[in-house]
Amino acid sequence: MNKKQYEKIVKKHTPKEDRFINALSAFIFGGLLGVLAEAITKLLRVIFNLTVLDATVWMMIVFIFTACLLTALGVFDKLTTFFKAAIIIPITGFAHSVTSAALDYKQDGLIQGVGSNCFKMAGSVILYGVISAFILVIIGVIINV
Amino acid sequence: MTYLYAFLFVGLLCLIAQVIIDNTCLTFGHVTSMFVVLGAILGFFDIYDKIIEFAGAGASLPITSFGNLLYHAGLDGYLQNGILGIFQNMLSTTSAGITATVVFAFLMTLIFKPKD
Numbered sequence: 001m002n003k004k005q006y007e008k009i010v011k012k013h014t015p016k017e018d019r020f021i022n023a024l025s026a027f028i029f030g031g032l033l034g035v036l037a038e039a040i041t042k043l044l045r046v047i048f049n050l051t052v053l054d055a056t057v058w059m060m061i062v063f064i065f066t067a068c069l070l071t072a073l074g075v076f077d078k079l080t081t082f083f084k085a086a087i088i089i090p091i092t093g094f095a096h097s098v099t100s101a102a103l104d105y106k107q108d109g110l111i112q113g114v115g116s117n118c119f120k121m122a123g124s125v126i127l128y129g130v131i132s133a134f135i136l137v138i139i140g141v142i143i144n145v
Numbered sequence: 146m147t148y149l150y151a152f153l154f155v156g157l158l159c160l161i162a163q164v165i166i167d168n169t170c171l172t173f174g175h176v177t178s179m180f181v182v183l184g185a186i187l188g189f190f191d192i193y194d195k196i197i198e199f200a201g202a203g204a205s206l207p208i209t210s211f212g213n214l215l216y217h218a219g220l221d222g223y224l225q226n227g228i229l230g231i232f233q234n235m236l237s238t239t240s241a242g243i244t245a246t247v248v249f250a251f252l253m254t255l256i257f258k259p260k261d
Contacts, residue, residue: 019164019167019168022163022167023160023163023164023167026156026159026160026162026163027156027157027159027160027163028156029159030155030156030158030159030160031151031152031153031155031156031159032152033155033206034151034152034154034155034156034200034203034204034206034207035148035151035152035203037151037155037202037203037205037206038147038148038151038200038201038202038203039148040202041201041202042202055202056202056205057241059202059205059206060205060206060241060242060245061241061245063206064242064245064246064249065245065249068246068249068250068252068253069249069253071253072253072254072256072257073257073260074260084159084163085159085160085162085163085166085173085176086159086163088162088173088176088177089155089158089159089162089176089177089180089207089208090155090159090206090207090208091206091207091208091211091242093173093177093208094177094208094211094242094246095245095246095249095250098246098247098250099249099250099253099254102250102251102253102254103253103254103257103258103259104259106254106258106259107259114251114254118247118250118251118254121174122246124174124177124178125177125178125181125208125211126243128178128181128182129181129182129184129185129211129212129215129239130215130235130236132181132182132185132186132212132215132216133185133188133212133215133216133218133219133235134219134231134235136185136186136188136189136216136219137216137219137220137223137231138231139189140189140220141223
């Protein structure tokens with residue numbers, strides 16, 4: 001069997017991912033998560049008589065807790081295959097990356113494993129968020145002086 | 146109407162992310178970092194506050210709101226206490242998200258075993 005035949009066989013057996021379906025499911029499920037977030041916030045405001053800001057923070061904590069729990073139960077990765085980017089881009093993706101990294105390195109101990117690896121992926125979000133915000137604040141201050 | 150705008154905004158962000166991932170060699174890590182920077186830039190031009198007015202809590206859910214909150218917290222810090230205020234205040238509003246993530250992730254790590 002030469003190289004070309006081999007490539008043909010490989011191509012035949014690689015699972016095809018429909019990009020249109022992927023994008024559509026990301027759009028629909030992402031949108032539904034946004035609606036759910038708004039609904040939970042409204043519900044919290046009505047039931048506990050909270051301000052908008054407090055209710056929003058509680059809503060985010062609820063989402064983070066759910067994402068952490070689903071990751072620990074091993075469900076989150078299966079959900080990602082259906083929902084695609086819809087649960088990675090919201091705050092749930094941030095919580096998932098911390099929890100999964102911490103769980104993966106649990107065997108290396110609490111300090112060398114969990115402690116030094118839990119921000120492996122979420123670290124980039126915090127790093128570039130802080131750096132870009134800092135630069136933009138400085139730019140804004142210079143412009144307004 | 147808030148629900149419709151929340152649906153469209155979060156859906157559109159996820160759509161963009163999925164298209165980027167499917168058509169380039171970038172991973173979710175790249176895209177989330179890009180979106181945080183995008184959120185800070187939208188906050189800089191005061192666009193994100195208007196999006197929150199329309200889309201409500203739905204706009205606070207994506208990772209872009211993280212960048213927006215960081216920028217506004219830094220700016221508030223500057224207005225309160227000058228340059229020192231930027232350093233003191235930068236992470237104040239995002240503190241809830243980071244703290245909740247760390248606490249719950251650590252609890253789950255203690256309770257559960259990794260599954261493959």
